[in-house]
Amino acid sequence: MSAASDRRPTLAVWKFASCDGCQLSLLDCEEELLAVAGAVHIAQFTEMSRAAVEGPYDLSLVEGSITTYEDAARIQEVRRASHRLVTIGACATAGGIQGLRNFASAGEYIATVYARPDYISTLATSTPIAAHVPVDFELHGCPIDRHQLLEVILAQLAGRSPRIPSHSVCQECKARDTVCLLVSRRAPCLGPVTRAGCGALCPAVDRGCFGCFGPAETANTASLAGRLLEDGARRVDVSRLFRTFNAGAPAFREESLANEPRPTR
Amino acid sequence: MGASSPWKAQHIAGAPNDTAPARTDAADATVLDVEGLVTLLEVLARRGYRVLGPRVRDGAIVHGELSSVADLPRGWHDAQSPGSYRIEHTDDEAFFAWAVGPSSPKREVFPARSVAWRGRVSEGEVAFEDGDAASEQRPTALVGARPCEAAALGVLDRVLGDRGAGDPHFLKRREGAFLVVVECATPSGTCFCDSMGTGPAAGNGFDLALTELAGDGGGHRFLARAGSEIGAEVLSCLPGRPADEADRAARTALLERARTSMGRVLDTAGLPALLARNVEHPRFDEVAERCLACGNCTLVCPTCFCSTVEDASDVAGVLERRRSWSSCFDLAHSYLHGGPVRASTMSRYRQWMTHKLSTWWDQFETSGCVGCGRCITWCPVGIDITEEAAAIRRSDGARRGRRGGR
Incomplete structure (x- = not known):
């Protein structure tokens, strides 16, 4: 052609x-x-x-x-x-x-x-x-x-809208019947505030969600951070958890800064 | 059925005996020993059922295929509180000394993902076929469901089943299923079936109901009752003896202990009307501060039935309409032209809670909540529907300010 x-x-x-x-x-x-x-x-x-x-x-x-x-x-x-x-x-x-x-x-x-x-x-x-x-x-x-x-x-x-979900990773865990690591083992997991799309790979192999897909729609990162701190995470750990591949996404960036051990800028 | 309806088991009970009055007594029960339980699993397998039941996997008690009683969670107990679930093993001989796990029987009758129909394009024509795998699958026997779960299946009958939408895939799975309910001896810290009238005794909605008795001096045994013709047929194949007064007294004591050890209480008096007049209550803003809008509560709920469909096509010309669980906590769930109707987390939590406890009555003449406590345990931040309802009751009539939005 x-x-x-x-x-x-x-x-x-x-x-x-x-x-x-x-x-x-x-x-x-x-x-x-x-x-x-x-x-x-x-x-x-x-x-x-x-x-x-x-x-x-x-x-x-x-x-x-x-x-x-x-x-x-x-x-x-x-x-x-x-x-x-x-x-x-x-x-x-x-x-x-x-x-x-x-x-x-x-x-x-x-x-x-x-x-x-x-x-x-x-x-x-x-x-x-x-x-x-x-x-x-x-x-x-x-x-x-x-x-x-x-x-x-x-x-x-x-010329149509793509069907890409913006809800949480939790819904993918539930669909594949993965037992919630956060609730059953207090594992640090960003699933509740992370956008679905990976098929909930990490929780299925016993590791909390790293947040690779960035913040889900209306992500309540402050509430999740509160839970992680209650479970014994240090503020610096919470700060780092939100500061990986999607550190620049506003919801993750703000939560990371809010938990910095140093005074936030 | 209005707000003043008594919230009793008979109003939320499920098929096959939905119209029959609830029978919670054990007047004509049969006593089985552990060998009888072994035989029950064998009989179900011989009758062609795919036998599912509780198993320990990944730190939880979940449903899986049972090949023998050795697969059951013998000696395992669960400890549940808002946002927390643990299991621990003891040398206890009981098989069913735990409350409920993360997964409800909903998954068996309404799978998380399914294909509604499949179409094949060939020479300009589309040939349609049923996309449901259940049509080729053996019927399911679920052993070890709880009375609250039998009640939840009854709720789904009104929503998806022959008393509701008449969903053919739901009906296929539901009608062929055999349900062995085990009455609850050890409710968890988040259970409140007693408040909802769905347990700890099994009323109806089962084929067989068992009560596990141990440690009362009468030996490790099960009181068994049939709740359907096929249940009676299966029971007649099992080695047992008629229950005596001591067996019945042990069961009564066990159920009374269970009833008084519920971790949660929900005051249901006038609850639908209470919530209906408090949709502007400031408590909804407070709970939205904590709510992750992750949707876990809806997906672990044994009665939440929302799904979404999407059409797909591949290179070979196979079309599929796929159905998957959805949640009212998703922004897309309330999307109409121009945007989502429930943009704020406040409005999504309010929708879910008031639907469960209030508008479900208007829609389906039953409560949408059976008191299993899963939404409390499996909420990552431990939001407690009983506490939210109680808080609204304490300040009935309070109005929220302007914050929060729609």
Whole structure:
């Protein structure tokens, strides 16, 4: 099929500050990948092919956060070239693990880590894509779930709302009949305030939820933190629990700061 | 049935004897020993049932397949309080000396996830088929359900069953099922079936009811009563003797001990009307401060019946309508054009609580709560529906301010 006669919508995948795990979820789709490749023209996806077609694109998937001056400019170009823009993963939706720099001084980190700090040119913060350009849909997770990714792609192409739940992980535990670790064993678990989507993987293997999918809708983090403290967690532990891959998501960030041993800034 | 209705077992009891008056006496009971329990499981398996019952898994007593009485949680006890559940093992010989686990029989008649129908597209035509796996499955025998759970199944009959929506998948699972209820000897710290009139004695809604007796000098034994024709048929296959006065007295004493050791009390006098006139009570704002809106209470509740459906299609042209449990604590649950009707956690908790205890009566002529206490135990922050109701009763008529929103 020549490019001119190809009426399939175009899909582009973009990477900013990230580990590539989320965009690789697209390749992980395996069987369904062939169907996706049939339904869309993958115009730009460096993890799959060096071939790149110029925009505009019907749908852009954006992975990663904005941490450099160059990326802050590049995301504007991506937005201009994209009819619809969907961000994928904790980096793109909340700033990612590299968002930990937002709680400290990036300059101090650089001075400590690098032999030649003057070689490093970076922003003081790691911020989500939506802090820079309008985003049509945010798909959460560290990493994202590939079935959810397929649903989002198909929904965007069909012009309908994706069916992605924003309720708690608890509901996935209950659906698979996992015994609640928080209630039965006082295990620290972020499930009640974390967005579903992973299928409640960790509690099913005896570990409380790490909060990989970020805050659920109307997450009452203060109430859950109160319970964890009652169970004997130290404030610093609670602060750290909320300060991982989604540390930059407002509900988690606030709870993390509220439980910092130091006075909050 | 109005607010002044007596909250007695016969009003919430379940099939198969829903119309029959509740029989809580044991006048014509049969006494089985442990060997009789062994035979019961064998008879049920021989009759083609998939036998489910309580087992210890992951630090809790949950329902699982039973291959013999060795699978039962013998010697295990549970300790429950708001937001807390523990089990511990003793050398006690009893099989059923615990209250209720996290999972109710709801899961067996109304699975967390199911396929409503499946369609296959071929040459432009769609052929539909029943997507329910239960149509090929053996019927279930559930051993060790509690009287409150039998009552909860009776509530579901009014909602999903032949006295309600007539859901064919629910009916299929429900009609074929065999229920062995074991009366409660050891209620937990969150139990209040006595307040709701659903226990600790089994009224009806069972095929067989057992009372486990031990430590009274009469040996480890079970008083067994049939609650249905098929129950009587199964009972007649079991080795036993007629109950005597000592057996019946031991049961009466056991039930009285259970009745007076409930961890919670819910004053049901005029409760539906009390809540109906207190929807603007400030207590709802206070509880919303603690409520996680995680939905655990609704999913562990043996009567909560909300579900959502979604349609899916795959590359091969197979269409599926999938049904899964849903919760009124989800923002999406009340989504209408323009946004959710119940945006605040306050309004979602209020909806759930007032539905359970008040508007359920208007809708289904029964209480939506059977007093099993699961919503209290399995709430991660220990919100207690009995305490919330009591707080509203204490300050009947108080009005909330402007905070909170809809």
